[in-house]
Amino acid sequence: MSDPMRPPVSPHHSHTASLRSDRSGTRASLRTAVVSEVLQDALDRRVKATGRDALDVLDTGGGSGNFAVPLARAGHRVTVVDPSPNALFALERRAAEAGVADRVKGVQGDAHGLFDVVERGGYDAVLCHGVLEYVDDPAEGMRNAVAALRPEGVLSVLAAGLGGAVLARALAGHFTDARQALQDPDGRWGPGDPMPRRFTAEQLTALVEGAGLRVGAVHGVRVFADLVPGVLVDTEPAALDALLRLEAAAAELPAFHSVATQLHVLGETPGATEV
Template identity: 35%
Template sequence: MSDATEKFDAAMSAWREWQEAPWGRLRYTIAEANLVRHFDEPADSPLRVLDLAGGDGGDALRLAARGHHVTIVDYTPAMLTTAAERADAAGLTDLIACVEADVNALPAEVADGEFDVVLCHSLLQYVDDVRHTLAASLAPLRSGGLFSAMAINRHSVPLTVAVREMDLAAAVAALDTDQARTQMFDSALTLRTAEEIARHLSDLGCQDLHHYGIRSVCDYITDDARKRDPAFYEDLERLELALTGRHPYMHTARLFQLVGRKLE
């Protein structure tokens, strides 16, 4: 087992707590809303979805609950085991398949799968050659299929450091670096911007790109306890959904999401 896999496996408990927190719930709710608005009609037609680096099924379970068939690819066994357990508990086992593999070395049955939808969420900040990873991610997508990429937004980091940590010197320093670190998984990150990823996707044959922001305001509200109040959370979610595709808020949101189609 690699060091990276051991780190991810050891962080499972903290990861599940994060997912269930208001900021984690917003991440999945908004990403799903942005994605499904681009699904082909009829809306009730089952799609074949590939969830790359899909972890414990946070995105996959939501799409399977809509009746779509989802294949989760991840290289961390503990994540896939949890994904299978969650699918079983939700009665979605028949709609979710788990494949242990690296995104840059997909097995033939996945690489040649001609999927209708491919997700590449929360992966790009962990790779060095982002263009290579994007090309590998697009390969299993059929012509005209839908692609969704999501990553930490580099533009958000100086603001997050200034507002949440009140460390203005560190915020200034963050303006001129694309390097960071995640405490939860104890891993180095390379921060990207939506503009950078959009250029790569356009070059690789992805068209009609739509730029969304995820957690446009949540991470700049320092009272985390207030976000756990159901009424406040309901208002926060409504605001986030209203802002996700609205200029200029997507440019400073904590995460960016790009949704487009592979050239036919």
């Protein structure tokens, strides 16, 4: 959002400031800060390349709008596809409260039947966050996400990381679970594991490339955040800010991808502007 005390800025700069302000200064920002930064940079390049202030964004599995509403506040038009009516109701309420109901559209559906509810090739950017873990065929889910893109579009993929789960189970003293997750084809630590599937960075990038995109960037998300006791950051804003900076510094380093709770891959069509 623009600050009335500041001089006017270009629409492009205004969009950047608006989205990034949504992820600063809260514990929840530890889960979204890195992805928000990478995604906004990619959208800024699309804005510049197309000459349009507003892009059409598809958020598959977007739920209650953790990314969709900030993107709409940044001026973009966002369609959210989610199988849960309750999530879509929460999205509608959240968008209304943020004053962006006219730029957010919720549609009930899933990745398998994506084109029963949205247009092929109709979007400048597609978000596929927290989807590939749950679909029957991740490769098909990825292909559908890519097929929704316009030429020179951008795909943002966020999925659960195998290494982070192994590390978390081991640090909690569940050593057998940790070994099971490490050896299981889907990265699950046992029958009680609520996550159907986890990925390594190599598996995720292979899915993106297999769907015809080039990988623009790979980031580890929540490398430290899920391991740091909440008491260390919940009562000390300076500590939270320092942890956010640490997460950002480690995100692009391949050495930390193997222990991240989540992995983020930015895929771009071959003609898109380089990262």
